[in-house]
Amino acid sequence: MISNKSRIREFLNLEAHESHLAGFLIAPVIIAVFGILIMPLLFSLFVSFTDTRSVLPNSYHFVGLAEYIKAIKNEDFRFSLVITVIFVVVTNFCKLVFGTLVALALKERFKGRSIARSLIIIPWATPLIVTGIIWKWMFNNHVGVINFLLTKLGIVNHYIDILSNRYSALPAIILTDMWQGTPFFIILILAGLQTIPDDLYEAAGIDGATSIQKFFNVTLPLVRFPMFVAIILGSIFSINQFDLAFIMTRGGPINYTRLLTLYDWTQAFKNLNIAYASAVSYLILLLSFAIAAIYIIFVQKSEA
Amino acid sequence: MKKYLIWLLVMMVSVSIALFGISCKGNAATSGAETAVQTTAAGTTAVESEQPAEATLETAGAHGAEVKSAPEVTDMLTKVTPGPDMQKAIDDAKKYAGQTIKVMCSGDCAIDSLEPITRYFEKLTGVKVELNIVSWDVLMPQGPIAISTDEYSVDVIDTWDPWLDEYAPQGRYVDLSQYLSNEYSAILPQLKADMTIGGKQYAFPFMASWEIMYYNKDLVAKVGLDPNKPPTTMDELNNWIKTLSLDTNNDGKIDRYGFLVDLTVDYGAPNFQMFYKAFDGKPCAVDGDNLKMTLNTPEMKSAMNEIKWLVDNGLLSSDALTGSQWDITSMYANEQVPLFLVWDMYRSYMDKKILDKTGFFAFPGQTKGTYASTNGHENFGIPITAKNKEAAMAYIKFCGSKEVQKIRTLWNGTSPDYPDLWKDPDVLAKCPHLTEIAKEIQFETPRTWPVNGSLALVGEMMKELQNAVVGTKTIDQACADLQKTADNDYKIIPGLASRYADFLK
Numbered sequence: 001m002i003s004n005k006s007r008i009r010e011f012l013n014l015e016a017h018e019s020h021l022a023g024f025l026i027a028p029v030i031i032a033v034f035g036i037l038i039m040p041l042l043f044s045l046f047v048s049f050t051d052t053r054s055v056l057p058n059s060y061h062f063v064g065l066a067e068y069i070k071a072i073k074n075e076d077f078r079f080s081l082v083i084t085v086i087f088v089v090v091t092n093f094c095k096l097v098f099g100t101l102v103a104l105a106l107k108e109r110f111k112g113r114s115i116a117r118s119l120i121i122i123p124w125a126t127p128l129i130v131t132g133i134i135w136k137w138m139f140n141n142h143v144g145v146i147n148f149l150l151t152k153l154g155i156v157n158h159y160i161d162i163l164s165n166r167y168s169a170l171p172a173i174i175l176t177d178m179w180q181g182t183p184f185f186i187i188l189i190l191a192g193l194q195t196i197p198d199d200l201y202e203a204a205g206i207d208g209a210t211s212i213q214k215f216f217n218v219t220l221p222l223v224r225f226p227m228f229v230a231i232i233l234g235s236i237f238s239i240n241q242f243d244l245a246f247i248m249t250r251g252g253p254i255n256y257t258r259l260l261t262l263y264d265w266t267q268a269f270k271n272l273n274i275a276y277a278s279a280v281s282y283l284i285l286l287l288s289f290a291i292a293a294i295y296i297i298f299v300q301k302s303e304a
Numbered sequence: 305m306k307k308y309l310i311w312l313l314v315m316m317v318s319v320s321i322a323l324f325g326i327s328c329k330g331n332a333a334t335s336g337a338e339t340a341v342q343t344t345a346a347g348t349t350a351v352e353s354e355q356p357a358e359a360t361l362e363t364a365g366a367h368g369a370e371v372k373s374a375p376e377v378t379d380m381l382t383k384v385t386p387g388p389d390m391q392k393a394i395d396d397a398k399k400y401a402g403q404t405i406k407v408m409c410s411g412d413c414a415i416d417s418l419e420p421i422t423r424y425f426e427k428l429t430g431v432k433v434e435l436n437i438v439s440w441d442v443l444m445p446q447g448p449i450a451i452s453t454d455e456y457s458v459d460v461i462d463t464w465d466p467w468l469d470e471y472a473p474q475g476r477y478v479d480l481s482q483y484l485s486n487e488y489s490a491i492l493p494q495l496k497a498d499m500t501i502g503g504k505q506y507a508f509p510f511m512a513s514w515e516i517m518y519y520n521k522d523l524v525a526k527v528g529l530d531p532n533k534p535p536t537t538m539d540e541l542n543n544w545i546k547t548l549s550l551d552t553n554n555d556g557k558i559d560r561y562g563f564l565v566d567l568t569v570d571y572g573a574p575n576f577q578m579f580y581k582a583f584d585g586k587p588c589a590v591d592g593d594n595l596k597m598t599l600n601t602p603e604m605k606s607a608m609n610e611i612k613w614l615v616d617n618g619l620l621s622s623d624a625l626t627g628s629q630w631d632i633t634s635m636y637a638n639e640q641v642p643l644f645l646v647w648d649m650y651r652s653y654m655d656k657k658i659l660d661k662t663g664f665f666a667f668p669g670q671t672k673g674t675y676a677s678t679n680g681h682e683n684f685g686i687p688i689t690a691k692n693k694e695a696a697m698a699y700i701k702f703c704g705s706k707e708v709q710k711i712r713t714l715w716n717g718t719s720p721d722y723p724d725l726w727k728d729p730d731v732l733a734k735c736p737h738l739t740e741i742a743k744e745i746q747f748e749t750p751r752t753w754p755v756n757g758s759l760a761l762v763g764e765m766m767k768e769l770q771n772a773v774v775g776t777k778t779i780d781q782a783c784a785d786l787q788k789t790a791d792n793d794y795k796i797i798p799g800l801a802s803r804y805a806d807f808l809k
Contacts, residue, residue, distance in 0.1 A: 140623075141621065141622075141623060142559075142561075142621070142623070142635065142640050143640065157555050157557075158553070158555045158556075158557040158559060159559055161621070161622045161623070163623075163626050164621075164622035164623055164624070164625045164626045164627070165622065166774055166776075169626070248626075249626040250568055250569070250570050250626060250628065251569060251570075252568055252569055252625050252626040252770065253622070253625040253626055253770050253774055254569075254625075254767055254770040254771055254774065254776065255569075255767065266570075266763070267760075268445065269441070269444060269445035270444055270445075270570065270759055270760070270763070271757055271759055271760035271763065272445065272448055272757065272759075272760075273757070273760070
């Protein structure tokens with residue numbers, strides 16, 4: 001019979017049991033991840049099933065899905081959801097179109113290509129808070145350069161309110177997000193484009209294909225995967241977009257630029273509706289999961 | 305196709321560079337100044353940028369007639385002979401030498417004088433102070449957590465009315481009345497009332513502050529108005545705004561707005577309440593021993609109508625709906641707006657050049673002799689969980705002593721707490737706005753309301769105001785919806801009737 005002491009000694013014989021060694025080495029990371037990520041997530045999940053709006057201990061009741069139902073029934077939440085969906089769809093569609101065009105241009109050989117490739121990264125590398133402040137003043141209706149250009153070009157005859165008009169505020173934020181996020185699409189699509197062998201284009205040329213036919217029949221099917229990755233990741237980034245709306249309009253006018261994240265922030269950190277905000281956070285998470293699920297299914301199908 | 309793609313790329317890069325070039329050139333002053341205001345207002349440097357030469361706000365220490373550096377506050381402090389209360393605060397604190405107290409406050413509270421005052425306190429007493437200056441966006445969630453948690457978090461917290469309403473009755477604040485001698489009780493009665501619930505004082509002001517109108521005397525004179533005769537009624541104010549609004553390029557549309565104010569959902573409520581008060585509105589009414597919200601009233605409709613009229617006629621920039629008070633202060637400081645409404649403490653963010661040409665006037669009511677006022681005092685309270693309450697109290701008393709108050713006022717022009725300092729010739733020379741504030745304060749209206757979630761409800765008010773202004777709802781509908789929201793979604797906090805009855809007189 002093996003004594004407990006021997007069992008422990010054998011268990012601690014790390015060199016003989018690689019899996020034990022591996023477990024031992026990654027344990028601190030697992031503990032850290034659990035402590036700083038999983039625990040708060042679980043805690044906020046728990047809070048979302050209560051009715052607390054303050055953070056006083058023992059000042060809550062368990063209410064099940066009431067806060068979730070309240071959110072779904074809430075007009076402001078639904079409005080923010082619609083605004084967020086519009087934002088995600090439009091910004092990613094535009095990024096995809098511009099990203100593809102610019103990636104195609106950057107694939108070609110021309111003088112200064114490497115400089116152009118470097119410059120194109122700059123908007124993406126610029127911190128969002130800086131981007132937001134710069135564009136806020138560019139859109140300003142007193143001194144903004146956008147108004148200056150629009151007036152000089154004769155497109156409008158006087159300076160217009162861009163960020164405080166309910167019809168133009170969201171497009172302005174979408175444009176800013178496009179400017180900031182398109183380079184990410186460019187990089188991914190360009191990487192895909194560079195994997196396409198020139199032989200395919202030469203063969204298509206011999207068959208008499210035009211440039212447009214080559215794009216739709218050769219390029220597009222082969223960059224489909226990086227494009228899809230860009231859209232999925234871009235959509236998740238967009239759902240989580242907070243900074244631009246916060247800096248440029250703080251969600252106004254009324255709620256016309258109040259993305260879900262900003263709505264959630266207001267509920268949590270300004271109105272101190274902690275339980276409600278936790279429920280909204282999980283609804284946002286569900287939205288991101290739904291997109292991620294599409295991505296996973298696509299990847300599995302592609303591999304199959 | 306290759307050719308077109310490369311042209312597209314070249315055009316995109318060129319347009320980006322051109323936009324940035326023009327933007328940097330055209331907006332350097334504005335952009336830099338806005339960063340400066342946010343930096344100082346927040347108390348923490350969120351974004352660092354170089355201050356352009358043209359900018360009229362400074363990142364720190366811009367105080368009107370005498371621009372000094374922060375070490376000079378220490379210099380002024382060293383020359384002070386402490387009165388009995390200040391000396392007692394120092395002696396009390398000395399008993400805790402070597403111990404540490406934690407202080408959390410907003411940048412607005414600190415501006416730039418609290419740091420040297422705190423360091424001088426440390427030097428005199430040996431008490432170590434961890435001064436944590438945060439932005440409002442950080443203080444707003446962290447403050448209630450610090451107050452309501454059972455864990456120790458801070459010893460002194462920058463505290464304001466809605467937190468007192470909500471947490472003081474729950475016993476989360478230390479009652480300071482027991483520690484305050486008569487001299488400390490001699491602060492302005494409005495300040496004391498603001499911090500007192502059921503006869504107990506739960507906070508002490510480091511700095512008093514009210515909303516006030518700022519105007520650029522040069523720009524006012526340029527349109528033919530007399531800068532020495534500011535408006536005294538709402539009609540006169542509207543006439544000023546009309547006259548100050550200009551069509552500078554003769555295209556038939558006003559492009560230099562006469563007036564600007566922050567009416568955002570997040571921060572605009574105190575400003576809009578000035579309009580509500582100016583039309584004799586009261587946000588709540590005493591109903592026996594209880595209170596009820598009164599938001600669907602003819603006065604509320606008049607106040608909303610006034611804002612809508614200003615926007616519809618191009619007299620108030622619609623920037624008001626999305627531009628924060630920091631943006632607007634920047635625009636005023638860069639002389640893009642001649643007239644604006646903001647906290648009096650914001651004058652301390654402006655430099656000599658702009659302050660020299662700034663006049664102040666009390667926000668007028670409908671009839672001569674009536675005014676509107678909203679308070680924005682920066683108060684120190686002690687959470688019940690504070691570890692070192694006595695040392696914290698000594699710190700509050702030191703900062704709130706008359707001698708320190710006077711130095712702070714002379715340093716950055718913010719309002720003192722004590723009525724006799726309002727008559728002090730040195731203070732009056734530095735703070736000409738005090739005479740105008742004196743007219744306002746008897747008409748003070750509470751900044752927030754006696755409900756759980758007061759900030760959310762004032763945000764609802766601003767949302768409905770914006771609905772009315774942009775036309776997504778009629779004014780009647782906006783007011784009715786606001787009242788419905790207040791009645792259905794917000795609970796009146798019991799036991800505050802007598803406190804609000806004082807405000808509502």
